[in-house]
Amino acid sequence: ETGVTQSPTHLIKTRGQQVTLRCSSQSGHNTVSWYQQALGQGPQFIFQYYREEENGRGNFPPRFSGLQFPNYSSELNVNALELDDSALYLCASSFYLGGSPPHGYTFGSGTRLTVV
Amino acid sequence: AQSVSQHNHHVILSEAASLELGCNYSYGGTVNLFWYVQYPGQHLQLLLKYFSGDPLVKGIKGFEAEFIKSKFSFNLRKPSVQWSDTAEYFCAVNALMGTYKYIFGTGTRLKVLA
Numbered sequence: 480e481t482g483v484t485q486s487p488t489h490l491i492k493t494r495g496q497q498v499t500l501r502c503s504s505q506s507g508h509n510t511v512s513w514y515q516q517a518l519g520q521g522p523q524f525i526f527q528y529y530r531e532e533e534n535g536r537g538n539f540p541p542r543f544s545g546l547q548f549p550n551y552s553s554e555l556n557v558n559a560l561e562l563d564d565s566a567l568y569l570c571a572s573s574f575y576l577g578g579s580p581p582h583g584y585t586f587g588s589g590t591r592l593t594v595v
Numbered sequence: 596a597q598s599v600s601q602h603n604h605h606v607i608l609s610e611a612a613s614l615e616l617g618c619n620y621s622y623g624g625t626v627n628l629f630w631y632v633q634y635p636g637q638h639l640q641l642l643l644k645y646f647s648g649d650p651l652v653k654g655i656k657g658f659e660a661e662f663i664k665s666k667f668s669f670n671l672r673k674p675s676v677q678w679s680d681t682a683e684y685f686c687a688v689n690a691l692m693g694t695y696k697y698i699f700g701t702g703t704r705l706k707v708l709a
Contacts, residue, residue: 512697521599521685521699522639535696569639583629584697586639 483587485570491593492560500555500590502570510575511553512584513545516567528553529575557592565594597622599688601700608676609708616671616703618686627689628669630660633702634682642684645669656680678709 484503492498504511510529514522524537528547542558551572557564568591571584602617620626630642643654650662660671669686686700 514697514699519701521601521687521701523699524697527697537696571639583641583644585641586631588638 483570483572483585485568485587485590487590488588489591489593491595494560494562494594496560497556497558498560498592500557500568500570500592502553502555502572502587504551504553504570504572505585508572508574508585509551510573511547511551512571512573513553513555514569514571515539515564516569516589518566522569525555560594562594565592567591597688597690597696597698599686599698599700601684601686601703603703604701605704605706607706607708610678611675612707614671614673614676614680614705616684616686616705618669618671618700620667620669620686620688620698622667622688622690624690628660628662629687629689630654630658630669630671631685631687631699632682633685639685642671676705676707678707681705681707 483505486501512527513525516522525539525543526533527535531547544556546554567589569586569589571586573584598621600619628645631639632642633639642658643652643660645652645662653659658673660669662669683702683704685702688698
């Protein structure tokens, strides 16, 4: 059973650029959620995807967007990067039946994004 | 706004000491509660979770947590810590707010002295 894998592991971008982060969910999982973890903070929920649609979103602006593919993998896109977007971006997958909450998430190791 | 509070940001204990990490949440509806651990250089791992039933839940590595609904709390405990428990611990709440959202606390960094 494979876990959650994220790529790339580290990334440096310039302010104003766009970035795409990728996540492969754990085998058997159908839901992917993304989190931003700034230094010294807990993970902040960005959004969640189920059946290729966003079904939950935290307090992040529209320039944070995502996709989920038929194989349940996912992308996080961030446009017009700002310095404050520098953080560890975590992806987590789970199995969601709809109507009942996921029974915990499996997290990837994250992508460390630095915006300069 | 819904939030999760972890009151202790840094805790230092000697081996064999007892541990209790506080977690309080502010949400009046049905919640599911989790504790995650992040060992140095590793990814977040689920320690334990509470969905329903017995409010005292046992997790991996000798950890347990008690859900006290009246206090909106879900404190993590371990009777005797080991040096290998040095890590950061995150409390999280999964609640239905239109759709399910997952809210994490800011974390407690535990250091266990050998």
